[in-house]
Amino acid sequence: MFYQKEVLPNGVRILSQQVPHVRSVALGIWVDVGSRDESDSTAGISHYIEHMLFKGTHNRTAKQIAEELDAVGGQLNAFTTKEYTCYYAKVLDEHFGLAVDILTDMLFNSKIDEQDVEREKNVILEEIKMYEDAPDELVHDMFAKTIWSGHPLGRPIIGTTETVSSFTFEDLRSFMKSNYTPHRLVISVAGNVSHQQVVEKLTPIFQNLSGNEFSRELARPTHSSELNCRSKETEQVHMVIGSPGFSLKDESVYIAQVINTILGGGLSSRLFQEIREQRGLVYSVYSYHSSYYDTGIFGVYAGLSKQNVGQAMELIFKELKDIKQKGVTPIELQRAKDQLKGNLLLSLESVNTHMSRLGKSELYLKKVYKPEEIVEKLNKVTVEDTIRVANEIFNHDNFSMAAIGPWQDCGELKANLENLKG
Incomplete structure (x- = not known):
């Protein structure tokens, strides 16, 4: 079978594709929220939250998160786009359970405390400065802003110095609570693991997740010729x-x-x-x-x-x-x-x-x-x-x-x- 899909009663979607000839498994947790879902005052907050989920949980420090996957040769990363955010890991098939444990710990148990938020703020501000020094990348954001003037799709994913500087840990927690809800979560798994194994492992973790069903209202951008x-x-x-x-x-x-x-x-x-x-x-x-x-x-x-x-x-x-x-x-x-x-x-x-x-x-x-x-x-x-x-x-x-x-x-x-x- 090409792929299989399970929808939990709370709306979380689980998709998997078994690839039996490999020894690896890739696991991705996709959240249907990105920079397009932000307002002028919250521009960059989705990207900020992505950073914060790597800063430690109530069970693991940031160092322990990195060390546990490094110890088994695994990979852990994330990225934010204009329309979604993804947290993913790749491990040997025998360590699939570890990848699930770490990613879900990051998703559900991240501390996002005031001290870490302020410390990471400086990191992201430096990232913005680095981006300003890369005109071959910056010009693409300028182009999007030009063609979609005044629309969220025209804003940079990373945010601005002004918006990033203004964020508090309450802002991040509030945005996450509103948007990291069951109906906006998709878990995708591919590799040497069966759909039954995937569902049995993920269902107990995600089935009790609650949150209001979010009806995404997207305003299609009008283009400018400028x-x-x-x-x-x-x-x-x-x-x-x-x-x-x-x-x-x-x-x-x-x-x-x-x-x-x-x-x-x-x-x-x-x-x-x-x-x-x-x-x-x-x-x-x-x-x-x-x-x-x-x-x-x-x-x-x-x-x-x-x-x-x-x-x-x-x-x-x-x-x-x-x-x-x-x-x-x-x-x-x-x-x-x-x-x-x-x-x-x-x-x-x-x-x-x-x-x-x-x-x-x-x-x-x-x-x-x-x-x-x-x-x-x-x-x-x-x-x-x-x-x-x-x-x-x-x-x-x-x-x-x-x-x-x-x-x-x-x-x-x-x-x-x-x-x-x-």
Whole structure:
């Protein structure tokens, strides 16, 4: 059987996939809350809570948490996104019980006391400063803020210096109590363990968890078509040009991924070959398409010298226009399909990937597609599909741009963008 699912009476969902040919197990606890669920004044609190769950419980110190998994060669980590938070571990199958014990201890018994909250505040503020010193990463947050101006999806996951500085341990406890509720929890397990073993181990721990059922009200963002230009003494200009994309529930997302692969998804992509290999204008250039519950985002990133910006922008828009008018060639289409299928199937050699697919698919789709089903969806993409979807995504009226560089003003950049969009 591909995977199995159990829903406890309180709403906690348990999914597992047995992979008998490995000796490992990956366990993930997914919470259906992220930076999108925060207000202006609580921006960054989901990420802050993620940090705090590693700071010790009433049963273990932070050092003991690390030592217990290190002692058996296990891995323990977590991450926060715009729409969910995940705590996960990977261990040998014989240590599955230990992984469950530690992760659930962190989830239910973390101290989150005043002293630790204040100490970790400095760590996160330093993380924000580090991020400010990485313009190649910062520009993507600027782009999201530009295209989704005023919407929670446009805010940085990490929060701001002002919001993080204001948080108290009562704020964190209150947010966690409101959002870490049974109906928002998904546990996914993949590896050399049976579904019966998973359910028998997890049910006694989660069945008595209580909390109000939360009806998530998501306001779909409206997009802006703007330029966000930031002056910073950098050696390179870092820029992102893009537009709204497709949600994970939209079947066009598969066509968008094929287009993205051809346009800027690797060393053989059009943008890489034309702008870097043929012209030598950039070191890094790529495109991406990210999907969320009810929307998506498409972007093209380039890092390059200031004097090459105008030419690079012209070449990017030329490639977008070409796909809109002509689509892609049959050879490109087949190569992109094979690349995406290869990436998918090779990734499934990892139990972490299996675990992640179970968790994310349940959160977003309430179902998990078999790899063969995804391959079938990719195989159905036609050249005509790429023209149709490219005209939806690459609508110049919807394009926004974010850029960081050593500008005196942004007049020339704005003129270039308006000229190319026109």
